[in-house]
Amino acid sequence: MTERKARPTGRHHGDLRNALESAALELIAENGPQGFTLAEACRRAGVSVAAPYKHFADRDALLAALAERGYDEQRRRFGAALASTDDPVEQMARFAAAYVRFAVEERGLFEATFSAGLDKSRYPALAEAGARLLLVLQDAATQLRPDAKQALGLVHAVAASAHGFAAFVIEGIYASAREAEAQAANAARLISAGQTG
Template sequence: MAAPMVNAIYLVSAVNLRLMSPPVKRRPTGRHHGDLRNALLRAALDLVAERGPHGFTLAEASRRAGVSVAAPYKHFADRETLLAELATQGYREQRDRFAAALGSSDDPVEQLAAFASAYVRFAAQEPALFDITFHAGLDKSRFDELAAAGDEVARLLLPVSRRLAPDEDNAFDLLLRVAAAAHGLAVFLRQGLFGMGGEALADTEERAARTARDIARQNGT
């Protein structure tokens, strides 16, 4: 009888130990492989929205994404590389928006006005991408794809200003003045100087369009 009794005690003890042992916690795996890059990009974009493009570290982006602080280095050499990818997305989003705006008219003056309005709208609707694209201080010579995305925007817009300028230099200067005016108005809107909400955005878009028309018409006189 001794052997069966010992075996029974062993079996009961083993069952009790399994019941008493805490379950093993497994880390979620959804973001650790194919989705890691996008999870980090989303986390960084959220942090930029909260703190600006200089207000976070790569380690903070990792924690926000729910991954280890070593995980980002599988995809990004450093924080600037991550921001450069977001800035590239920003330029591509702008190009799509500006292309749609230019398609609203065949008149180059009105096309520049539509571009200026779309510029303000992008800044208001995509504030984090806007800040990364223009305020992160990225060195484009380090990032070929970022430089190429910026060049695509210029190649889209310069043919419009060329129709109103006598040469390449003047065409670039015209486009620069329109973009600078739109940028300033966009920043003022972001700072609340024109009020808040949809009405303020609509008013600022129209103000940017009027300013672009004035600049373009003065350039032609």
């Protein structure tokens, strides 16, 4: 009688999808969104290389799921930041600071959301998550720029500035994330008050 080999136990039991996403996030935080394979994510999660296909059609589908999760986490964080004040200029400043904090504290999600190079037209749920995120910022922006196009431009300008400060922290240009948050908030105040250019 042959002995049956015990299946290796791992953290995937009961929640394969989360185990794969967690492993991929670790790899993205270490090597960037282009710096991992599904096989590596499987090894890190302790599952077979066939396991991801129960949940993800391919590597991009896994990245899209992580990017969607990134948008949802940003929506939660930015909503809390905006709810902490009624002043729309200060709301945009707190959004900018929260953006930098998200990039530093959730490096894998940040990279998956903004650096994966996904064709977003292939992932409608991802586009919907991005639209829900914009809705959180819309009220503060329209208080400052009543025209819808200008309000969206304001959100983009503040986000682009905050993204730059986040990149500076990640690249080590700022030694302190708090300093980058403060600089991002100050830049957002200037942009929101129309004092740039």
